[in-house]
Amino acid sequence: MERREQAVVRVPSLDGVTRERFLRDVYPRREPVVLKGMELGPCTTKWTVDYLSEAAGSKEVKIHVSAVPQMDFLSKNFVYRTLPFDVFVRRAAEVKHEDYFLSEDEKYYLRSVGEDVRKDVADIRKQFPGLAEDVQIPEYFEKEQFFSSVFRISSAGLQLWTHYDVMDNFLIQVTGRKRVVLYSPRDVPYLYLSGTKSEVLDIDNPDFEKYPLFVKAKRYQCYLEAGDVLFIPAMWFHNVISEEFGVALNVFWKHLPAECYDKSDTYGNKDPTAASRAIQILDRALKTLEELPAEYRDFYARRMVLRIQEKAYTNDYG
Amino acid sequence: MERREQAVVRVPSLDGVTRERFLRDVYPRREPVVLKGMELGPCTTKWTVDYLSEAAGSKEVKIHVSAVPQMDFLSKNFVYRTLPFDVFVRRAAEVKHEDYFLSEDEKYYLRSVGEDVRKDVADIRKQFPGLAEDVQIPEYFEKEQFFSSVFRISSAGLQLWTHYDVMDNFLIQVTGRKRVVLYSPRDVPYLYLSGTKSEVLDIDNPDFEKYPLFVKAKRYQCYLEAGDVLFIPAMWFHNVISEEFGVALNVFWKHLPAECYDKSDTYGNKDPTAASRAIQILDRALKTLEELPAEYRDFYARRMVLRIQEKAYTNDYG
Numbered sequence: 001m002e003r004r005e006q007a008v009v010r011v012p013s014l015d016g017v018t019r020e021r022f023l024r025d026v027y028p029r030r031e032p033v034v035l036k037g038m039e040l041g042p043c044t045t046k047w048t049v050d051y052l053s054e055a056a057g058s059k060e061v062k063i064h065v066s067a068v069p070q071m072d073f074l075s076k077n078f079v080y081r082t083l084p085f086d087v088f089v090r091r092a093a094e095v096k097h098e099d100y101f102l103s104e105d106e107k108y109y110l111r112s113v114g115e116d117v118r119k120d121v122a123d124i125r126k127q128f129p130g131l132a133e134d135v136q137i138p139e140y141f142e143k144e145q146f147f148s149s150v151f152r153i154s155s156a157g158l159q160l161w162t163h164y165d166v167m168d169n170f171l172i173q174v175t176g177r178k179r180v181v182l183y184s185p186r187d188v189p190y191l192y193l194s195g196t197k198s199e200v201l202d203i204d205n206p207d208f209e210k211y212p213l214f215v216k217a218k219r220y221q222c223y224l225e226a227g228d229v230l231f232i233p234a235m236w237f238h239n240v241i242s243e244e245f246g247v248a249l250n251v252f253w254k255h256l257p258a259e260c261y262d263k264s265d266t267y268g269n270k271d272p273t274a275a276s277r278a279i280q281i282l283d284r285a286l287k288t289l290e291e292l293p294a295e296y297r298d299f300y301a302r303r304m305v306l307r308i309q310e311k312a313y314t315n316d317y318g
Numbered sequence: 319m320e321r322r323e324q325a326v327v328r329v330p331s332l333d334g335v336t337r338e339r340f341l342r343d344v345y346p347r348r349e350p351v352v353l354k355g356m357e358l359g360p361c362t363t364k365w366t367v368d369y370l371s372e373a374a375g376s377k378e379v380k381i382h383v384s385a386v387p388q389m390d391f392l393s394k395n396f397v398y399r400t401l402p403f404d405v406f407v408r409r410a411a412e413v414k415h416e417d418y419f420l421s422e423d424e425k426y427y428l429r430s431v432g433e434d435v436r437k438d439v440a441d442i443r444k445q446f447p448g449l450a451e452d453v454q455i456p457e458y459f460e461k462e463q464f465f466s467s468v469f470r471i472s473s474a475g476l477q478l479w480t481h482y483d484v485m486d487n488f489l490i491q492v493t494g495r496k497r498v499v500l501y502s503p504r505d506v507p508y509l510y511l512s513g514t515k516s517e518v519l520d521i522d523n524p525d526f527e528k529y530p531l532f533v534k535a536k537r538y539q540c541y542l543e544a545g546d547v548l549f550i551p552a553m554w555f556h557n558v559i560s561e562e563f564g565v566a567l568n569v570f571w572k573h574l575p576a577e578c579y580d581k582s583d584t585y586g587n588k589d590p591t592a593a594s595r596a597i598q599i600l601d602r603a604l605k606t607l608e609e610l611p612a613e614y615r616d617f618y619a620r621r622m623v624l625r626i627q628e629k630a631y632t633n634d635y636g
Contacts, residue, residue, distance in 0.1 A: 256610070281606060312619035
C-alpha cells in the first residue's frame with residue numbers, strides 16, 4: 001500500500017496575550033492557540049520532584065499505570081492503582097523502577113479528580129491547596145464559568161488517546177515538554193469515535209486498512225514547553241504525548257450558559273443536554289425506520305443524512 | 319473546467335422471462351432490467367394514432383404542454399391544458415402544430431390520472447376501458463399488490479425530469495422509442511433532490527459548478543423499443559426521453575405490505591409512512607439541536623450522521 005500523507009497544520013503561537021485581546025481576537029475564533037509568556041506564578045520554577053513530594057505529601061492518589069507508553073482504552077492495557085502522592089511523583093519521574101506493579105519500565109499518569117468522583121469536580125484548590133497557591137491561573141473567563149482545574153502528572157513517553165471534552169480548556173504546561181496533536185470537530189467523520197474517544201490509537205502510524213478515512217483528518221500539532229498554555233476549544237480532539245516527565249494543570253470552563261450542561265458531569269466530557277436529547281430523538285427515528293426492509297431503510301437513512309447536512313451543518317458539507 | 323465523465327452502466331436485457339423466473343431471479347435483486355419478448359397483447363400492433371383516436375374518442379384529458387423539450391419543475395416552463403383525447407393524440411404525434419397553446423413546436427405529455435385525482439388512482443381499465451382490452455399486462459405480482467396502471471403518451475423529444483416512485487413499476491413501451499437513464503437509490507446524495515425529483519435537469523450536460531456531486535452518480539441507461547418492458551424497482555430514479563412519439567403504459571404495484579403505504583397516495587410517490595414518521599422525528603431532533611450555537615450544532619449533526627450511517631445504512635458508507 002502506498003504511503004498516505006495527512007495534512008499537518010502548526011497550531012499558531014501568540015506571545016503575551018492579554019485577557020482583553022484573548023476575548024476579542026482569539027476566543028471567538030474557536031481554534032486552538034498556544035499562548036506564550038503568560039504570568040503563571042512561581043509554579044514554573046518551584047515544582048521540582050522534591051518540592052511536589054514535600055508539598056502534597058503522602059495523600060493517596062489514584063493513577064493509571066501502563067506497561068507500554070501508548071494507553072489503549074479499547075484493550076485496556078493499563079490498570080488503576082493507588083499510591084501516596086510523594087511515591088507516585090518519584091516513580092513518574094524515573095524511567096526504571098525498583099518497585100512496580102506491571103513492569104520495571106511501566107508508565108504513570110495522574111489525572112486528579114474530586115473527593116467524590118461522581119459528585120465533585122477536580123479543583124486543585126481543594127485537592128492540593130498547598131500547590132494551588134503557586135499557580136496563577138490565567139482567568140480569561142468569568143468566575144461563574146469556572147468548571148474544574150485538573151492536575152496532571154505523566155511519565156516521560158506516556159501517550160493519552162485522542163478525545164474531546166465539552167468544556168473550553170487551558171492546558172497549562174508547568175514543567176516538561178508535551179507534543180499535542182489536535183483535530184477539528186469537523187473531522188469527526190474521520191476519527192472513528194467510540195464515545196468521546198478515537199479508536200485510532202497510533203496516530204503516527206495509523207492502520208489505514210482499518211481506518212481508511214483517518215487520512216482525511218487534518219492534523220494540527222504543537223509542542224508545549226514549560227510555561228506554555230494551550231487553548232483547546234470545546235470539542236476539539238486532542239492527543240497528548242509527554243515527551244518528558246512533566247506536570248500540567250488544566251482549567252476547564254463553560255462556554256455555553258450553565259444550564260446547557262449535564263449536571264451530573266464531573267469530567268467535562270458529557271455532551272450538552274440538547275445534544276444528548278437530539279441523539280435520543282434520532283434513535284427513535286431510526287427505530288421507526290427499522291419497520292422497513294434494508295433497501296428502504298438505507299434510502300431513507302441517506303435522505304435523513306441529507307436533511308441533517310442541509311439543516312444543521314455550518315457552511316459546507318465537508 | 320475539465321470535462322468530467324460519469325460512469326455509465328447498461329441496464330441488462332433479458333428475453334422471454336417467465337413469471338416464475340422473474341420472481342425467483344430478477345425481482346429479489348432490486349435492480350432495473352429490460353424484459354424483451356413479453357406477451358403484451360394486440361396493443362403493440364393496433365395502437366396507431368387513428369386507432370387510439372377512434373377508440374378513446376373525445377374524452378377530455380389534462381395534459382402537460384411545454385414550449386421546450388426539457389420540462390423544468392423548478393421554473394415551471396410548462397402549462398397544464400385540457401383537450402379532447404383524439405385532438406391531443408394527433409397533436410402529440412405531429413411536430414409542427416397549426417393549433418397550439420404556446421408555440422407551434424410545443425410538446426405534449428399525458429400522464430393519465432383517476433377520476434378524482436385526490437382519491438382515485440389511474441387505472442387504464444377504468445379511464446380507457448376500450449384500450450385496456452388490447453393490453454395484456456405481465457401480472458408478475460399478486461392481484462392485491464396492484465396499485466395503478468398509468469397511460470402515458472408523449473411528443474417526440476419530450477424529457478421528463480429525474481424522479482423516484484415508491485412503488486415497483488413495469489414501464490411497458492407499447493409504441494415508439496425511449497431512452498431511460500436510471501440512478502440507484504444509493505446515489506441520492508448526488509442527485510440534489512427537491513421532494514422526489516432531482517434538480518439536475520440537464521443530465522447530459524449538467525452544470526457541475528452548481529451540482530458538483532452529480533459526477534459521482536452512476537448512470538444506468540437503456541433504450542426501450544416498442545414491446546419492451548422496463549422493470550423499475552421502487553426508489554430507483556429515472557429520467558425519460560421519448561425519442562419518438564410514443565405510447566406507454568406503466569403498472570405500479572406494492573412491494574411492501576399494503577399497510578406500509580400512505581393511504582392518501584394516488585400517484586405512487588408518497589414515502590412509506592414509517593419513512594415519513596422517521597423524518598418527522600428527525601426534524602424534532604434537529605429542532606432540539608437549534609438550542610446550541612452553530613459550531614456545537616455542526617459537531618453533533620455530524621455525530622448524528624455517523625450514527626445513522628452506522629445503524630441504518632446497508633453494508634458500506636458509499
